[in-house]
Amino acid sequence: MTGWLRVIGLGPGAAGLRTPEAEAALAEATDILGYGPYVGRVKARPGQRRHETDNRQELDRARHALFLAEEGARVAVVSSGDAGVFAMASAIFEAVEAGPAEWRALDIAVLPGISAMFAAAARLGAPLGHDFCAISLSDNLKPWDVVEQRLAAAAGAGFVIALYNPISKARPWQLGRAFELLKKILPGTAPVAFATAVSRPEEKLVLTTLAEADPDSADMRTLVLVGSAASRLIARGAGERPWLYAPRSARS
DSSP states (O other): OOOEEEEEEOBSSOGGGSOHHHHHHHHHOSEEEEEHHHHTTSOOOTTOEEEEEOTTOHHHHHHHHHHHHHTTOEEEEEESBOTTSSSHHHHHHHHHHHSOGGGGGSEEEEEOOOOHHHHHHHHHEETTSSOEEEEEOOOSSSOHHHHHHHHHHHHHTTOEEEEESOOOSSOOSHHHHHHHHHHTTSOTTSEEEEEESTTSTTOEEEEEETTTOOGGGOOTTEEEEEOOTTOEEEOOSTTOOOEEEOOSOOOO
């Protein structure tokens, strides 16, 4: 078998935030697979085949990629952000585990990218400077009561929480429900940041408090950061957004 499979994180959007390792693999690939808008972020190259699929076809996409690699193709499966964070890397290995034994011998590598929470954190200051976690609000692959259990546990333990997949047309209520739950555990002054389309031309950052947080400030391009009771704001000049950071030390 001479083919290979690379699971590639494209970063948050700007080309400058994509790793040289990812760029090199994309240039060498014979086939690019992914959700349509993500494939659209990859420069088209002569002779390279592009396979665009719907966002909910992860396992089918993973199997297709593995079949192509088994046949000798150099396959790049692309995800936004980091491929290992709520993205295609997990689907690839799920397919490998359930698939034919030959797939376990394939040349597979995951190439990291800058996840949305890290891109957003860099814009805001250092909100992830101490312990933090990431939780997806999508209940497509897990029941909503599990989401609520994890939110409550993370908030109660003092983690800063990065919320992925906060809202969509099919799920318009989850973020509001999450805020309601968090208000029972965290002070209303806990900072909340809405980071939408970070590093893209339409980038928008909104910094507010848990008491004032409006779910309508988010869409599926948004990463929502919920600070802990220990999170801090540093005031800046007039009209400038404060810096948000997490102190490096914690007290019991």
